[in-house]
Amino acid sequence: MDDFLIRAALGxxxxxxxxxxxxxxxxxxxxxxxxxxxxxxxxxGVAFGLLASINxxxxxxxxxxxxxxxxxxxxxxxxxxxxxxxxxLAHVVLAAGLIVTxxxxxxxxxxxxxxxxxxxAISNLDLYMVGAGILAIWGLVAWLWQDLLALSIDRxxxxxxxxxxxxxxxxxxxxxxxxxxxSMKLVGLMLVTAMLIIPxxxxxxxxxxxxxxxxxxxxxxxxxxxxxLLASLYIDIPTGPAIVVSMxxxxxxxxxVKR
Amino acid sequence: xxxxxxxxxxxxxxxxxxxxxxxxxxxxxSIGFQRDGRWILRGIDFxxxxxxxxxxxxxxxxxKTTFARICLGVLQxxxxxxxxxxxxxxxxxxxxxKLDRTLPxxxxxxxxxxxxxxxxxxxxxxxxxGSAHLLNTQMSSLSGGEMQRVLLARALVNKPxxxxxxxxxxxxxxxxxxxxxxxxxxxxxxxxxAVLLISHDLHIVMGSSDRVLCLNGHVCCAGVPEQISHHPxxxxxxxxxxxxxxxIYAHSHDHSHKLSGEMIGHDCSKDHNHTHNCNHDHSAKDxxxxxxxxxxxxx
Numbered sequence: 001m002d003d004f005l006i007r008a009a010l011g012x013x014x015x016x017x018x019x020x021x022x023x024x025x026x027x028x029x030x031x032x033x034x035x036x037x038x039x040x041x042x043x044x045g046v047a048f049g050l051l052a053s054i055n056x057x058x059x060x061x062x063x064x065x066x067x068x069x070x071x072x073x074x075x076x077x078x079x080x081x082x083x084x085x086x087x088x089l090a091h092v093v094l095a096a097g098l099i100v101t102x103x104x105x106x107x108x109x110x111x112x113x114x115x116x117x118x119x120x121a122i123s124n125l126d127l128y129m130v131g132a133g134i135l136a137i138w139g140l141v142a143w144l145w146q147d148l149l150a151l152s153i154d155r156x157x158x159x160x161x162x163x164x165x166x167x168x169x170x171x172x173x174x175x176x177x178x179x180x181x182x183s184m185k186l187v188g189l190m191l192v193t194a195m196l197i198i199p200x201x202x203x204x205x206x207x208x209x210x211x212x213x214x215x216x217x218x219x220x221x222x223x224x225x226x227x228x229l230l231a232s233l234y235i236d237i238p239t240g241p242a243i244v245v246s247m248x249x250x251x252x253x254x255x256x257v258k259r
Numbered sequence: 260x261x262x263x264x265x266x267x268x269x270x271x272x273x274x275x276x277x278x279x280x281x282x283x284x285x286x287x288x289s290i291g292f293q294r295d296g297r298w299i300l301r302g303i304d305f306x307x308x309x310x311x312x313x314x315x316x317x318x319x320x321x322x323k324t325t326f327a328r329i330c331l332g333v334l335q336x337x338x339x340x341x342x343x344x345x346x347x348x349x350x351x352x353x354x355x356x357k358l359d360r361t362l363p364x365x366x367x368x369x370x371x372x373x374x375x376x377x378x379x380x381x382x383x384x385x386x387x388x389g390s391a392h393l394l395n396t397q398m399s400s401l402s403g404g405e406m407q408r409v410l411l412a413r414a415l416v417n418k419p420x421x422x423x424x425x426x427x428x429x430x431x432x433x434x435x436x437x438x439x440x441x442x443x444x445x446x447x448x449x450x451x452x453a454v455l456l457i458s459h460d461l462h463i464v465m466g467s468s469d470r471v472l473c474l475n476g477h478v479c480c481a482g483v484p485e486q487i488s489h490h491p492x493x494x495x496x497x498x499x500x501x502x503x504x505x506x507i508y509a510h511s512h513d514h515s516h517k518l519s520g521e522m523i524g525h526d527c528s529k530d531h532n533h534t535h536n537c538n539h540d541h542s543a544k545d546x547x548x549x550x551x552x553x554x555x556x557x558x
Contacts, residue, residue, distance in 0.1 A: 029359070157356070
């Protein structure tokens with residue numbers, strides 16, 4: 001088997017493992033649009049990365065963290081509902097990204113790669129970053145598991161029971177930002193949140209405990225990556241979208257099993 | 260200044276309740292809370308002692324829930340002082356749970372999310388609230404009444420010194436409400452915890468309340484509920500077996516509020532005496548009719 005295929009499979013499965021536990025919490029806490037907003041900051045992040053000559057994933061992560069802080073600031077100073085605040089930020093950062101890239105002729109942004117990803121072009125450095133990501137995210141989720149679960153059940157009850165809601169929220173936002181930055185190269189900004197949402201939604205119907213839902217989510221996600229890679233190899237379709245369609249297929253499957 | 264006056268005038272009332280001799284679990288003085296520059300609560304003096312049942316009543320928007328949230332530490336007061344006993348453990352029963360249906364969770368798991376509890380303790384607590392059969396049920400399939408009991412069980416898992424319940428009987432029918440009040444009363448006896456109960460009804464309160472506080476931006480009045488069993492008519496209405504469950508809190512105010520809740524005729528920030536010098540009769544022995552005729556005076 002070719003080297004790039006093994007790297008793609010490893011990177012994809014690694015991302016699936018990173019996104020699985022976070023995806024469950026995104027679904028439980030109705031935060032799908034949060035990931036979407038961070039994804040919109042990707043273009044700005046790539047522009048940062050190119051201008052500062054740093055790794056593009058790091059650039060996107062920095063932009064994503066800025067959006068996280070921006071969201072907190074907007075929420076604190078206005079009375080906008082969360083979805084409105086997110087919608088506002090999403091479009092502002094997208095517009096900012098487009099303006100910055102238009103002003104620097106030297107910026108050669110690979111728009112197609114950015115929007116739709118290219119898992120087959122994953123490098124060894126990307127793989128190391130994914131490996132570090134797995135350790136960081138699973139460590140964080142294991143550490144905060146009870147608090148995150150209490151928050152997902154009921155924010156107010158968690159507050160009353162002494163959960164440090166602000167701290168947990170912040171760390172979780174950072175984790176989402178990092179995950180989106182990492183998985184951008186895989187499926188691209190247009191499909192990046194699919195990795196967080198669809199496998200968790202698919203696992204939901206067949207799980208009886210939160211822990212099992214995380215395990216099933218990881219399993220479905222890994223399987224989708226492999227199916228997507230094989231599909232793109234044998235019937236020659238783009239890999240990122242093939243992975244997303246595989247996830248949707250599993251979602252359909254578990255929806256039918258549940259009935 | 261006003262706080263000192265409060266303490267003095269309130270003390271005779273306290274002495275009529277032996278449980279009030281116990282140390283304070285929560286002691287609040289001159290608590291104020293504002294939102295968007297408008298004071299939602301101001302000048303609230305409050306205390307609750309071990310084993311005491313205090314019922315908070317008041318109109319919607321009167322700040323009952325806000326005050327409970329300040330006691331819980333969920334909200335920070337903008338002025339005043341809140342003292343809590345050291346290592347105070349509070350069990351909180353919210354009005355409803357915002358649990359998303361996408362989160363698969365059995366009752367057992369729900370009760371043990373934040374701490375390890377032995378199966379024996381868990382079953383004891385569930386038996387106490389009459390819900391042992393629900394142990395392995397999914398949270399999303401509970402009925403409203405079942406959910407209330409499970410929430411109560413969750414609050415008890417912490418072995419609380421103080422139980423805070425936010426309108427637990429709201430949306431429960433009359434029989435369910437009576438059963439819930441009996442249950443809360445039993446819990447106080449069996450677990451020895453104090454209870455702060457927010458009631459949705461202005462006049463009919465839990466009979467075993469040691470004190471009732473009427474909150475409408477400030478403490479309108481405070482007093483003791485009278486047993487329904489003292490009133491033959493009410494006893495006929497509720498039935499003899501429920502006579503102990505409910506109490507009547509007869510109160511009328513010497514000041515009135517605009518519909519917006521602002522007080523007319525008293526300046527709350529200057530004059531706290533209205534709480535105590537007011538004309539309304541806290542014992543209200545023969546004033547059953549008072550409860551039904553009580554309404555908000557208009558200008």
